[in-house]
Amino acid sequence: MLRIVNRVLIGFVGLVLLLLGGSVLAVGLGAPPPSWWIHDGRHDVLLSDAERTRWQGSGWWWPTVIAALAVLVLLALWWLTAVLRRRRLAEVLVDTGDGEGALLRGRALEGVLASEAGELEGVAHAHAHLTGRRTAPEARVRLHLEPHVDPATVLHDLTARALTHARNSAGLARFPAEVRMKGVRHRAERVS
Structure with a gap:
């Protein structure tokens, strides 16, 4: 907004x-x-x-x-x-279980999330962006999909693997994500 x-x-x-x-x-x-x-x-x-001195006496x-x-x-x-103001989350507070906490760089979590999402079958390129608060981060993931892949399968794999792994490794109770998918266009090639 x-x-x-x-x-x-x-x-x-x-x-x-x-x-x-x-x-x-x-x-x-x-x-x-x-x-x-x-x-x-x-x-x-x-x-x-006259304009400059009109209100001088008031x-x-x-x-x-x-x-x-x-x-x-x-x-x-x-x-x-x-x-x-920075839109990107700089750090995530990880609960270490001992009453203290550790700070995880936001870019590190973004990089791991993007690389795991990029390794999914049918994903040509992935990009992750963290927003929200450091105690309750949110992810925005953009995926560029190959033409042959089913988006529902990629979404399921992303949720079950990359997002779950990121949530568990950061010790978060919930890790909401917005995923945007876009198909990759390939240029036609001449076959002889």
């Missing part, structure tokens, strides 16, 4: 900035200003003396401007952290 909101928001902001910047450039190069343009021509200043003006800008900065920082 956040990815969709992010794309829509970036697209909207980009479109507004493109229209505004293009209009400023066009008016600055001598094009007649559009009807909705706030200035009269290319030599008009952004803020006149005590509420500058605190309101500063508060609005602070809210905009906080929203921009929240957006930036949401975009830059």
Whole structure:
């Protein structure tokens, strides 16, 4: 959901900035200003003396401007952290049974899961990605299947072997997984 909101928001902001910047450039190069343009021509200043000093005597003006800008900065920082936040799980907490715990690198578990899934019959290529929390990881597995293989058989083998082995080795009670399968396309070859 956040990815969709992010794309829509970036697209909207980009479109507004493109229209505004293009209009400023066009008016600055001598094009007649559009009807909705706030200035009269290319030599008009952004803020006149009257516009700059209109609210100078009001005590509420500058605190309101500063508060609005602070809210905009906080929203921009929240957006930036949401975009830059790591989607990949860095580590998994493994229960060692002695009340302590061990940390398993997420990339190591992803690599083992992908290699075991890639060894299944009919799988041309496999990729694994861990998400969730370190105490409750979730897997996203993408499989590229050969044309002759039955997807239900590959899914059963993946669940019974690779995912079960990963769940047991990490000591997890449950290990939910989302599996996406895609058929591999081969180029036609000329046989003589």
